[in-house]
Amino acid sequence: MIYTLAARRGLNKSQLAAAAGIDPSVMARSYRREAISLDNLASLASVVGLSIALTEAKSELARQLDEGSLF
Numbered sequence: 001m002i003y004t005l006a007a008r009r010g011l012n013k014s015q016l017a018a019a020a021g022i023d024p025s026v027m028a029r030s031y032r033r034e035a036i037s038l039d040n041l042a043s044l045a046s047v048v049g050l051s052i053a054l055t056e057a058k059s060e061l062a063r064q065l066d067e068g069s070l071f
Contacts, residue, residue: 001064003031003071005048019047033068 006016017027020043030036030044042052064070 001070002044002048002050005050009048011047016044016047020044031071 003013003016006013011019013027013031014024017024020040022040022043026036026040030040038052045052061070
């Protein structure tokens, strides 16, 4: 979802990382479904107009995380 929204704003992954103030290697790891810190996730989300919130189990966000379709 974050990459899709970034692309809609004309940002590639390198530009997204730069706008979020994170190292491009973090982007590569997150894209391969490896760990990402909450701070980095929040920074990426913020660039595309999203925010991080806690929700009850199996919300839409939880479903996307389970399916691996968040990014």
